[in-house]
Amino acid sequence: MGKLILHGMKLSPCVRRTFAVAAAIGVEMEYKFVDLFKGENRTPEFLEINPVHTVPILEDDGKYIIESHAILSYLVNRYGKDDSLYPKDPFQRAMVDQRLHFETGIFYNRYGNLVIRIYMDDHPKFPQKDINALYESYDYLEKFLSKQKYLAGDYLTIADLCCISSITPAVLFANISEERYPKISDWMQRMSTLPYYEETIGKDNAEYLELLKGILTQKNGSSNIEVY
Numbered sequence: 001m002g003k004l005i006l007h008g009m010k011l012s013p014c015v016r017r018t019f020a021v022a023a024a025i026g027v028e029m030e031y032k033f034v035d036l037f038k039g040e041n042r043t044p045e046f047l048e049i050n051p052v053h054t055v056p057i058l059e060d061d062g063k064y065i066i067e068s069h070a071i072l073s074y075l076v077n078r079y080g081k082d083d084s085l086y087p088k089d090p091f092q093r094a095m096v097d098q099r100l101h102f103e104t105g106i107f108y109n110r111y112g113n114l115v116i117r118i119y120m121d122d123h124p125k126f127p128q129k130d131i132n133a134l135y136e137s138y139d140y141l142e143k144f145l146s147k148q149k150y151l152a153g154d155y156l157t158i159a160d161l162c163c164i165s166s167i168t169p170a171v172l173f174a175n176i177s178e179e180r181y182p183k184i185s186d187w188m189q190r191m192s193t194l195p196y197y198e199e200t201i202g203k204d205n206a207e208y209l210e211l212l213k214g215i216l217t218q219k220n221g222s223s224n225i226e227v228y
């Protein structure tokens with residue numbers, strides 16, 4: 001096995017999920033820090049590897065894989081001791097793939113529409129309709145979990161490790177209460193007991209939330225989410 005290098009910033013939810021999956025399959029990845037705030041993802045060298053200028057990028061023996069969802073499935077396909085996190089059975093795999101596409105196409109989009117305002121706007125305020133859209137995506141997740149323990153069935157898969165990384169910061173905009181979302185709450189609680197959770201997801205998510213609140217305080221004088 002060659003050296004695996006993960007290029008990224010652990011403050012990014014998409015980066016955190018790659019470390020969670022690597023830990024789940026017991027694979028070491030070297031962390032090569034890319035400072036997005038300094039534009040290190042826009043250098044000619046970086047753009048040569050990833051024209052879309054996003055992190056994470058996985059480097060494996062001189063080959064590069066961009067897009068976290070592709071990285072998660074690659075890690076399990078290439079280095080997993082078994083296929084439990086990304087089943088080879090076509091139906092089970094389709095279940096996992098659906099959740100991964102849900103995360104990238106629906107959930108992360110809705111969360112991203114909100115979080116981008118913190119970075120880009122002089123006085124970030126958040127449209128009620130965008131907050132509602134995030135709640136609606138929680139409704140979908142609650143439904144996914146209504147008859148099974150994990151997002152793609154009764155076993156943990158990369159879909160869970162993917163989604164937990166973006167749901168944990170999304171709570172800044174839309175709270176997940178036990179009353180309204182009992183299944184998501186229970187799932188999040190179980191995810192937080194994974195032995196590698198704190199190191200790969202929890203710790204950096206807490207730091208990320210503090211960073212976002214700090215920017216809000218700097219720009220708005222308060223870390224409250226102002227809705228219009």
Ligand SMILES: N[C@@H](CCC(=O)N[C@@H](CS)C(=O)NCC(=O)O)C(=O)O
Pocket residue numbers: 012013014036041052053054055056066067068069104
């Ligand atoms: N769908 C992509 C999204 C990656 C993404 O948006 N990464 C953000 C950080 S969370 C980024 O690199 N943003 C910098 C940019 O777009 O210039 C993935 O899952 O890898």
